[in-house]
Amino acid sequence: xxxxxxxxxxxxxxxxxxxxxxxxxxxxxxxxxxxxxxxxxxxxxxxxxxxxxxxxxxxxxxxxxxxxxxxxxxxxxxxxxxxxxxxxxxxxxxxxxxxxxxxxxxxxxxx
Amino acid sequence: xxxxxxxxxxxxxxxxxxxxxxxxxxxxxxxxxxxxxxxxxxxxxxxxxxxxxxxxxxxxxxxxxxxxxxxxxxxxxxxxxxxxxxxxxxxxxxxxxxxxxxxxxxxxxxxxxxxxxx
Numbered sequence: 001x002x003x004x005x006x007x008x009x010x011x012x013x014x015x016x017x018x019x020x021x022x023x024x025x026x027x028x029x030x031x032x033x034x035x036x037x038x039x040x041x042x043x044x045x046x047x048x049x050x051x052x053x054x055x056x057x058x059x060x061x062x063x064x065x066x067x068x069x070x071x072x073x074x075x076x077x078x079x080x081x082x083x084x085x086x087x088x089x090x091x092x093x094x095x096x097x098x099x100x101x102x103x104x105x106x107x108x109x110x111x
Numbered sequence: 112x113x114x115x116x117x118x119x120x121x122x123x124x125x126x127x128x129x130x131x132x133x134x135x136x137x138x139x140x141x142x143x144x145x146x147x148x149x150x151x152x153x154x155x156x157x158x159x160x161x162x163x164x165x166x167x168x169x170x171x172x173x174x175x176x177x178x179x180x181x182x183x184x185x186x187x188x189x190x191x192x193x194x195x196x197x198x199x200x201x202x203x204x205x206x207x208x209x210x211x212x213x214x215x216x217x218x219x220x221x222x223x224x225x226x227x228x229x
Contacts, residue, residue, distance in 0.1 A: 100158035
């Protein structure tokens with residue numbers, strides 16, 4: 001199986017742009033879709049990106065996803081940061097049996 | 112409005128058993144796969160188990176295989192997670208979740224806390 005590695009924490013100021021990384025250890029990042037979930041304190045997760053770069057309806061276009069095969073990583077970019085974006089962000093992909101694998105999560109602080 | 116309401120959590124001694132339930136409403140429960148995902152206190156998300164829409168196919172994380180059983184009752188719109196031989200490391204909030212026709216986990220419950228402690 002493989003592991004998805006995320007930085008523990010990132011902080012950025014309101015109005016700025018932040019990029020969160022998710023690096024696949026073992027295997028190729030492009031071999032399975034990557035999704036991103038946002039989890040605000042005390043709440044259940046919600047999806048913000050699926051199939052590498054697709055946004056569910058209702059997710060603002062300030063959120064975008066990408067993958068980079070050269071770094072074997074996926075990225076979630078949030079532009080025009082708002083205080084409401086402060087949350088934990090988890091990447092997720094699928095193993096060879098199409099079962100879910102989550103990254104360890106990144107705590108985004110907007111201050 | 113879609114609701115997934117978990118219940119059955121609580122404090123249990125190591126080695127004992129517990130059954131979680133997830134009552135679904137507001138969507139066609141019988142048509143969609145269902146997952147259990149857990150989150151240890153202060154930790155990240157961990158996928159636990161998956162059942163197909165009709166219960167004919169079930170999959171488990173290695174950490175729970177042989178100890179947890181996922182099942183569903185489509186006549187009652189309820190998902191279950193039977194947990195036996197519980198360990199301290201099973202302590203977590205357990206969420207039920209479903210894609211509900213989307214290509215991601217679209218519906219999540221509020222979670223139920225399981226604490227394994229003597």
